[in-house]
Amino acid sequence: MSKLNVLVVGGGIGGLSAAIAIRQKGHDVHVVERYASAHASVYGVGIIQPINALRALDAIGAAQPCLDAGFAASAWGAMYDHDGNFLRDIHGTPIESSTLPPMNGVTRPKLHEILTERAIEVGVVIQYSSSYVSLTDRGDGIDVTLDTGEVISADILVGADGVASKVREHVLDATLRPEYIGQSAYRQNMPLLPEIDRIILQEGPNGMAGFVPIGPDMAYMFFNKPMARAERPATADLPAALRAELEGFGGLAGRFRDEFLSDNPADIVLRPEEAMIAPAPWHKGRVVLMGDAVHSITPHLGQGAAQAIEDGVVLGEVLGAHENIEDAFVEFTERRFERCKLIVETSRNIGEWEMGKLPGFDNVAATQHVLKVMAQPL
Numbered sequence: 001m002s003k004l005n006v007l008v009v010g011g012g013i014g015g016l017s018a019a020i021a022i023r024q025k026g027h028d029v030h031v032v033e034r035y036a037s038a039h040a041s042v043y044g045v046g047i048i049q050p051i052n053a054l055r056a057l058d059a060i061g062a063a064q065p066c067l068d069a070g071f072a073a074s075a076w077g078a079m080y081d082h083d084g085n086f087l088r089d090i091h092g093t094p095i096e097s098s099t100l101p102p103m104n105g106v107t108r109p110k111l112h113e114i115l116t117e118r119a120i121e122v123g124v125v126i127q128y129s130s131s132y133v134s135l136t137d138r139g140d141g142i143d144v145t146l147d148t149g150e151v152i153s154a155d156i157l158v159g160a161d162g163v164a165s166k167v168r169e170h171v172l173d174a175t176l177r178p179e180y181i182g183q184s185a186y187r188q189n190m191p192l193l194p195e196i197d198r199i200i201l202q203e204g205p206n207g208m209a210g211f212v213p214i215g216p217d218m219a220y221m222f223f224n225k226p227m228a229r230a231e232r233p234a235t236a237d238l239p240a241a242l243r244a245e246l247e248g249f250g251g252l253a254g255r256f257r258d259e260f261l262s263d264n265p266a267d268i269v270l271r272p273e274e275a276m277i278a279p280a281p282w283h284k285g286r287v288v289l290m291g292d293a294v295h296s297i298t299p300h301l302g303q304g305a306a307q308a309i310e311d312g313v314v315l316g317e318v319l320g321a322h323e324n325i326e327d328a329f330v331e332f333t334e335r336r337f338e339r340c341k342l343i344v345e346t347s348r349n350i351g352e353w354e355m356g357k358l359p360g361f362d363n364v365a366a367t368q369h370v371l372k373v374m375a376q377p378l
Helices: 013-024 051-059 063-069 108-122 235-245 251-260 304-321 325-354 363-374
Strands: 005-009 028-032 046-050 071-073 077-080 086-090 103-107 125-127 132-137 142-146 151-154 156-159 179-191 199-204 207-215 218-226 268-277 287-289
Touching: 005 013, 005 142, 005 151, 013 028, 013 051, 013 108, 013 156, 013 304, 028 151, 046 051, 046 108, 046 207, 046 218, 046 304, 051 063, 051 103, 051 304, 051 363, 063 103, 063 108, 071 207, 086 199, 086 363, 103 108, 108 125, 142 156, 179 207, 179 235, 179 251, 179 325, 199 251, 207 251, 218 235, 218 251, 218 325, 235 268, 268 325, 304 325, 325 363
Parallel strands: 005 028, 005 156, 028 125, 077 199, 103 207, 156 287
Antiparallel strands: 046 103, 071 103, 077 086, 132 142, 142 151, 179 218, 179 268, 199 207, 207 218
């Protein structure tokens, strides 16, 4: 394809990954991000990077910095019971001819820093404090109006503006939104303990606790809790609420409760878990959607960021392989839809099982199946 001017709306993980991948194919790329700086849009504590995420990061020159900054695990994870007794391993699936580890953990700010630095290194232009307002598709190009009043013209527009995407309304039904599954996740950083050498899952009567290594000396704890939106504790009550949920746990969850649970509400993140797989096609004219804008993924498989990064890599590949923009966008959705659908649906099923709604469901077998599929070529 001849050289394009590409505008990416959204400077998060997916948007930056797409920008890097597209720029590597020789196109000019301009990213607009509504927040004021590289880290202002970073929420949460850490990122799970399964081997397929690392493969995608490797394609854009960002895998090794993540491995250097994070914690490379020798296995994907393991299951323990309420008292901390070992139940089952979750080994993961290696990628053929790859030396990448089954899983790496890294902090969200560090991943954002790595992607931002790589984007700038390859020549991506990043513009902060600029929000998308509207677009006009002229047929031979796109005019995008920002909240600053500036109008940017481009050959194509990539909507990477997240679960509340405004670009999505141009491509798909304006009423389409992710659905809250009835579960929310507490998260808090903690010191890396020797036992946390992979993802540790610990079943409990009120929810699923877990631990993820995200650096040489840091991990984070999470607790998935069935919760109506209206039941969300006030911010000031988060430490007491999480402590109450962990009462009766032994093992790592009990140790976290007794030694590391912070009394500062600012240290605890509580996020609703939402799911959506948007119907195909994911494009209209010269506009294409990616990441959370079309596949919102609950965190049960640690694949949300992975799929956004994969989207970016594939988008770069198809724009480098076709002379026709429509053909490139068609291939993009064809290569991504079923893969993302599997992740969305399996992650949601694990959440439903954790909430007692899918008796007999085998979460370990489901996880292993997904990891096997994810190890297949993009």
